[in-house]
Amino acid sequence: MNKVLMQGNKIIGEAAIRAGCRFYAGYPITPQNEIPEYMSERLRQEEGGVFIQSESEVAAIHMVIGASAAGARAMTSSSSPGISLKQEGISSMAACELPAVIINMMRGGPGLGNISAAQGDYFQATKGGGHGDYRIIVLGPDSAQELADLTMEAFDLADRYRTPVMILADGMMGQMMEPVIFKTPKPRDYPESFIMKGAGAGKSKIIRGLILDPLDMEEHNWTLDRKYQVIAQNETRHELYKADDAELILVAYGTGARIAKGAIKRLRDLGLRAGLFRPITLWPFPTNELRDLAKKIENFLVFEMSTGKMVEDVRLAIQGRARIGFHGRPGGVVPTPVELANVVMRKYDRKEGIIDHY
Amino acid sequence: MMVKTIFSGFGGQGVLMMGYALAHGAMSAGYHVTFLPAYGAEVRGGTANCTVAVSDDEIASPIASKPDNIVVLNAPSLLTFQNRLAPGGALFLNSSIIAVEPSRHDVRIFKIPSSELAEKLGNPRTANTVMMGAFLKITGLVPPDIFLSSMETVMGSKKKSVIEINHKAFAAGYEFLKIAE
């Protein structure tokens, strides 16, 4: 297989095309502009490919809804402020059980914030984002290779569970070039019966999320929830790095996890046996796996490029079974592995364990 | 081994191309590599820069807070980046258009009149390739033949004349430092 050097945003585009994505609608926003640019060129070359530069993020997500209902593998992408605008449609897709892939190349926020890499959208992505009682699958790649692999997998997951799937990466992942190998995607397996294409001679179909009777709506909510439980059971992914002999575990995802890996090498050079727990699915969060780790390891330190969001999921998972520290760099600051290593050394006392005033 | 290099200059001087070609060459030579361009509104019409990390192990951060090398093609870039250079690092500057002297005395400084050398070859736009010849001569990060074939790949040009002039430019930079030493 061919290894190529590609920019993150373009990797997502190429992986999507290879996975059979034939519909993209989006609105330019830095730092992910290369995705719509790439899709405009590639979809032009594909049989049945549709690219639309929409008038807004809102329009884009609703175009994706239409395309998804009509049976296309569909995708939209944006960065933080644009993802806020898309929430109406994401909630609608969850309600109507429509598959689609949404890319968020996070930037600094709140508000317009800036265009640097940040991880402040964790709650928005994993805790619903839009209104109502729903979940979406959220994947947090940490390398060019995972951008490709997880984008392809996102389409499969979206189809399998008929749900929106979000790739949660950041501006640095989008702009960075790294070698990547595109794997062969699985063939699409999506029942015709879900596709809206006109009733033909048969019975007409309705796709809707409006359910006026509270008891019926409740039943729909529980149906969705049962699906989310199946997803949580079957689709949770994480990576352990140098965790076997670790006395301290860093918990980080995406770009944060890359920095943490660098810090861990330094810490080990300094004699501190540190390891990494990296959630790959941010929802479903690898709760049980983290809890199991807390049975044998007493000290955890969560690192995020935010003021602390995922740390709450870590606390929920560990439930007081271990000490949990936190280090955050919000606002688009990407700290060096050296800084993170120094912070860990400062916060970790071999006798006392993690000392954190957060 | 982990080597991080920042390339910087005016937009249009081929700064991103230098980094991209180096990154591609390093990948071809079997290294882990990242290439990170500066992006967004602040780079329009001003300076462009990119960071290339080359390592024989996984690369944690593609950002260089203390780069091992900096390659600057204009004076503003020198002023912006010289203080970040790691002590003992290598500073490559385009002496054809940078009149200011570097303020660092704890680094190795290589002055290459890359614009003049390129002009002598008949194509001033190859000043970046001249610089890469000098850069690879000193750092030895990627063997010249691998780099040159990577450059052809990333430039995407099949024109023989373009390839030839770039080979000459690379050689001029490579030879220049041999003479100077």
Add this chain to the structure above:
Amino acid sequence: MMKKVFGRPRSMKKNIFHYCAGCGHSIAHRLIAEVIDELDIRGITIGIPPAGCAVLAYNYFDVDMIEAQHGRGPATATGIKRVLPDRIVFSYQGDGDLAAIGIAESFHAANRGENITVVFINNAVYGMTGGQMAPTSMLGQKTTTSPVGRDIVLDGYPIQVSEIFSLLPGTAYIERCTVNSPASILKTRKAIRKAFQYQIDGLGFSLVEILSPCPTNWKMTPIESCRWIDEVMSKSFPLGVLKDLPAAEQKQKRGEQTP
């Protein structure tokens, strides 16, 4: 044997309309269903109901239908039509849906010349939410959010969607009709048929605006409502064909042929 001269259109479900007495929605629904039958496109038609009184339109139309969030119908329609260009896609929208919260989606779908049909019900008021001011409310019209009447200074002017959209080069056919009399209903039926036919012919964006009575929120009897459309509403929203690009082109061609 007797000949059947009137019946339920095949493209309508056997459900009883929930609309108020004298409301224009049920007439508009029926006209659309009749046209779908007549053009024999039931099996390839996909409809999009709005948010508003007609949110449950899928309970009446016996064609495939997908709900859209408030105002987003034309965006959803765009997604469907681009993926399935040989299907007939229509979006059914009220004045709040089209001219307020969804003006951007509607305007840009029209400007892109999406080959879809929009049926635009203009009743100058927000029906489902209880009679609040609409972007198309008349100047001076009292609503639950304009208790002393729509005021230019506070609220601006009634938006003339059809006039504005007819300026867009992407639109093929735009007509404003009403359903306040048997004659006007027949005219509206023709307009809807033309709009769908143009879509079948691939001519681009078509829109039929229907001035539609809302006796409940206008606080009038159905008869007064029908009169109010003639006497008040159609003064701000003149009836007629605002754009018929194919017809205009035909005329031009014929003009060139005759010396």
